[in-house]
Amino acid sequence: xxxxxxxxxxxxxxxxxxxxxxxxxxxxxxxxxxxxxxxxxxxxxxxxxxxxxxxxxxxxxxxxxxxxxxxxxxxxxxxxxxxxxxxxxxxxxxxxxxxxxxxxxxxxxxxxxxxxxxxxxxxxxxxxxxxxxxxxxxxxxxxxxxxxxxxxxxxxxxxxxxxxxxxxxxxxxxxxxxxxxxxxxxxxxxxxxxxxxxxxxxxxxxxxxxxxxxxxxxxxxxxxxxxxxxxxxxxxxxxxxxxxxxxxxxx
Amino acid sequence: xxxxxxxxxxxxxxxxxxxxxxxxxxxxxxxxxxxxxxxxxxxxxxxxxxxxxxxxxxxxxxxxxxxxxxxxxxxxxxxxxxxxxxxxxxxxxxxxxxxxxxxxxxxxxxxxxxxxxxxxxxxxxxxxxxxxxxxxxxxxxxxxxxxxxxxxxxxxxxxxxxxxxxxxxxxxxxxxxxxxxxxxxxxxxxxxxxxxxxxxxxxxxxxxxxxxxxxxxxxxxxxxxxxxxxxxxxxxxxxxxxxxxxxxxxxxxxxxxxxxxxxxxxxxxxxxxxxxxxxxxxxxxxxxxxxxx
Numbered sequence: 001x002x003x004x005x006x007x008x009x010x011x012x013x014x015x016x017x018x019x020x021x022x023x024x025x026x027x028x029x030x031x032x033x034x035x036x037x038x039x040x041x042x043x044x045x046x047x048x049x050x051x052x053x054x055x056x057x058x059x060x061x062x063x064x065x066x067x068x069x070x071x072x073x074x075x076x077x078x079x080x081x082x083x084x085x086x087x088x089x090x091x092x093x094x095x096x097x098x099x100x101x102x103x104x105x106x107x108x109x110x111x112x113x114x115x116x117x118x119x120x121x122x123x124x125x126x127x128x129x130x131x132x133x134x135x136x137x138x139x140x141x142x143x144x145x146x147x148x149x150x151x152x153x154x155x156x157x158x159x160x161x162x163x164x165x166x167x168x169x170x171x172x173x174x175x176x177x178x179x180x181x182x183x184x185x186x187x188x189x190x191x192x193x194x195x196x197x198x199x200x201x202x203x204x205x206x207x208x209x210x211x212x213x214x215x216x217x218x219x220x221x222x223x224x225x226x227x228x229x230x231x232x233x234x235x236x237x238x239x240x241x242x243x244x245x246x247x248x249x250x251x
Numbered sequence: 252x253x254x255x256x257x258x259x260x261x262x263x264x265x266x267x268x269x270x271x272x273x274x275x276x277x278x279x280x281x282x283x284x285x286x287x288x289x290x291x292x293x294x295x296x297x298x299x300x301x302x303x304x305x306x307x308x309x310x311x312x313x314x315x316x317x318x319x320x321x322x323x324x325x326x327x328x329x330x331x332x333x334x335x336x337x338x339x340x341x342x343x344x345x346x347x348x349x350x351x352x353x354x355x356x357x358x359x360x361x362x363x364x365x366x367x368x369x370x371x372x373x374x375x376x377x378x379x380x381x382x383x384x385x386x387x388x389x390x391x392x393x394x395x396x397x398x399x400x401x402x403x404x405x406x407x408x409x410x411x412x413x414x415x416x417x418x419x420x421x422x423x424x425x426x427x428x429x430x431x432x433x434x435x436x437x438x439x440x441x442x443x444x445x446x447x448x449x450x451x452x453x454x455x456x457x458x459x460x461x462x463x464x465x466x467x468x469x470x471x472x473x474x475x476x477x478x479x480x481x482x483x484x485x486x487x488x489x490x491x492x493x494x495x496x497x498x499x500x501x502x503x504x505x506x507x508x509x510x511x512x513x514x515x516x517x518x519x520x521x522x523x524x525x526x527x528x529x530x531x532x533x534x535x536x537x538x539x540x541x542x543x544x
Contacts, residue, residue, distance in 0.1 A: 035280050035281070038278060041278050041279075041280045041281065042278065042280075044280055045278075045279050045280050045284075051279075051280070051284070054279040054283060054284075055279060056278065056279055057273075057276040057277065057278055057279065058276060058277055058278075058279050058282070058283055059275055059276055059277075060275055060276065060277050061275075062283075063277055063282050063283055063286060065286060066371075067371075070286070070287065070290040073287055073290065074290060074294055077290075077291055077294060078294075081295070081298065097313075101312045101313065104309060105309075108309070115306065116299075116302055116303065118307055119301075119302035119303075119305070119306055119307050120298055120299065120302040121307075122302075122307035123298060123301050123302055123305070123307070124298055126326075127298065129327050137513060140358070140509055141371055141372055141377075141381070141506075142367075142368075142369060142370060142371050142372075143366070143367040143368040143369065143370070143373070143374075143502070144368065144369065145358060145359040146359060146362070146363070146364070146365055146366075146368045147359075147363060147365065149359070150359035150360060150363075151359075153356070153358065153359045154356045154359075157352060157355050157356040161352065164327060164328075167325065167327065168325060168328070171325050174309060175312065175313045176309050176310040176311060176312060176313055177310040177311050177312070177313055177314065177317070177319055178308055178309075178310045179313060180313035180314070180315070181318065181319055181322035181323075182322070182323060182324050182325050184322065185322050185323065185324045185332065186324045186325070186328055188340075188344075189324070189328070189331060189332070189335065189340065189343070189344030189345065190344065190345065192340035192341045192343075192344045192345060193341055193344065193345035193346070194341050194345075197341065197345060209315060210315075211315075247369065248368050248369035249368070249369040250368055250369045250370050250373065251365045251368060251369075
């Protein structure tokens with residue numbers, strides 16, 4: 001009898017929710033409330049350093065998967081994946097002619113999940129080249145390079161070159177026959193340029209043939225030089241997308 | 252009060268348009284973030300699965316003394332290595348890719364109209380130009396490769412029931428590009444032009460004399476012919492498409508040219524990867540054996 005008159009208390013779910021999301025620590029990290037209202041959903045995007053790459057609202061056609069096939073996003077995602085697997089591979093790899101090949105063998109046999117890391121790094125690298133090329137085709141066929149986005153297309157072409165160079169410099173590192181001769185063939189092409197070819201080739205591989213100097217140069221470019229450069233160009237690329245009003249729309 | 256009346260008088264249409272645009276928009280969280288999350292998960296899973304199923308290649312330890320036959324560059328440079336078989340190395344390895352990249356970067360500065368922006372192939376003749384560009388690029392590249400690899404001689408022998416050696420001697424100069432140099436009796440005046448001795452007289456300027464003899468037929472085969480074809484054939488395509496009224500705007504021409512470029516890039520990559528065996532000979536993929544040292 002009394003139970004029907006008792007005022008309804010807050011349910012267990014409400015109390016757990018409050019405990020999780022309305023406490024001091026949580027709110028010191030995430031300033032906006034849980035994104036279950038339009039206001040909080042916009043705030044969560046605008047106040048989060050990672051999510052604020054996006055605008056808070058987006059045209060409904062751009063959410064359709066067939067508009068972009070997520071190709072640019074997946075290229076970036078592969079870059080992140082390559083960074084993570086690459087850092088893990090660096091734990092086990094020494095870029096010296098004596099050790100490089102043995103380290104790869106050890107990675108495949110002695111290191112737990114070593115072969116998985118190497119495989120993922122390899123296939124993601126190939127995947128990134130393909131994704132970047134497909135992304136370029138998507139941007140072309142949707143006319144997204146047109147004003148005011150001309151220069152961002154140029155930045156994209158630079159990123160395509162950086163992607164190819166990142167893949168090419170990584171190709172030498174296992175120091176097997178495949179790596180050695182592919183880089184020999186590739187750098188010989190550079191050497192065939194008129195006048196500047198031979199000096200450039202010499203600077204690139206640090207000698208007349210692919211050897212220890214080439215290995216350390218390619219390694220340094222691969223793990224720090226080119227990724228930094230690519231990160232800078234990516235920052236410009238993403239920033240300009242936002243400044244130019246997001247994805248291109250028909251006028 | 253004044254401000255309110257002004258606003259209501261001036262803005263119904265404007266406000267309606269703003270509302271329409273708002274109605275067309277979605278919130279990034281959850282609509283876009285969700286799509287991105289799913290894409291990332293699907294991709295992580297497929298990459299992990301691929302890496303569990305297929306191992307990255309690892310051959311013997313690098314050995315500068317043992318050259319595998321064939322030695323190939325990474326697959327995304329095999330298109331250039333394929334070009335290397337048909338023209339001067341400086342052209343194939345450096346000049347063509349540099350010019351191609353500059354041309355690629357220059358696309359938006361050439362085609363500045365807003366036609367077809369933000370939608371897939373939305374200009375009137377876009378799809379037709381894409382298909383024609385891609386088909387012409389593919390067929391043209393294949394024909395040129397077949398000709399320069401003398402496979403038309405094989406085809407002729409098959410069709411006529413003759414032997415490949417029965418190819419008429421008079422037509423030997425049509426066997427491949429190099430035959431233009433080797434199979435024609437060029438007068439010796441043009442196969443050995445004393446360029447450094449007679450033309451570029453650097454010694455008159457007090458500089459060392461350049462020891463350079465020009466071989467005009469070799470120049471023709473390695474440089475003049477490839478450059479003419481690489482510039483001339485795309486121009487010819489655009490000209491024909493223009494005359495037939497298929498490509499009318501800059502965007503039409505861009506689509507045809509870009510599609511042609513992509514087709515050539517893909518064909519060269521595939522030929523270089525799967526159809527080149529020992530000595531970079533043109534073979535069917537099933538006849539290509541792994542490199543031998």
